[in-house]
Amino acid sequence: MDFLICGSAAAEGWPALFCDCRCCVEAWKRGGKDVRTRTTYQLGDTIRVDFGPDSYAQMLRFQLPFDRLRHLLVTHSHQDHWHPGELYFRRPGFSVVAEENILTVHGNARVGETLLAAIDNDLAYFRLDFHEVRPGEWISLDNGVRALPLAADHDRSETCVFYLFEVDGKFLLQANDTGWFPDATWAMLRDYSLDVVVLDSTSGSIKDGKHGHMGCNWVVTARDQMLKEGILKPEHRCIANHFSHNGGWIHEELEAYYAPHGIEVGYDGLRIPL
Ligand SMILES: [Zn+2]
């Protein structure tokens, strides 16, 4: 099963919607890995992480049949990750959805409220279900895959989470919009030996912040700490993801920084086999 990075940008995309900074101008010129849509991921055909405003375009680009989706895991309600209005189109009259086809949305209380508001409070009519996630409580998904929500340091007004996946005995951590992990999250991670980690690299070259989001230097520090504590397998893959143009480094500059540390730079379309 592949874990696919469908999108790798922070909130405003890259090139950003209305921006003419150096990084956005370069992205227009270079194309390829420098063009980033809003961050989401897909695990096989049936499991997806986040449903931001670029989900439909990602469905087309990566040939993802969303009619097969059964589990949508939402990290938090920020608009680059959660666009519940699109789920309105599961309604009869817009989409033909078989009776037994139920898509379960997993997310925090605010995700639940905004989902219900977007679908006239009628989960059954839209063939949807909702499950409120709690950090530390495993969720059973399709094909024996499990996911553990973990608390992030991102937006104190809601329970922002990210997910540890177990797939065929392998562990992958999807971590963006996390900031430096809270102590309780570090404690939970010490029970595992991870194969792949995807870490929050939003702030790029900016060194001062580790709350809310992380920059490249904190990604390296977090990876090193995970290795030191035995949370990461020595032969792990570490991939930085969720990039803002405001971080100041385009793809090849991010690669130049991360390569000596053995860290890969995420991009739209990067497939990670598990
Ligand atoms: Zn984000």
Ligand SMILES: [Zn+2]
């Ligand atoms: Zn820009």
Ligand SMILES: [Zn+2]
């Ligand atoms: Zn966010």
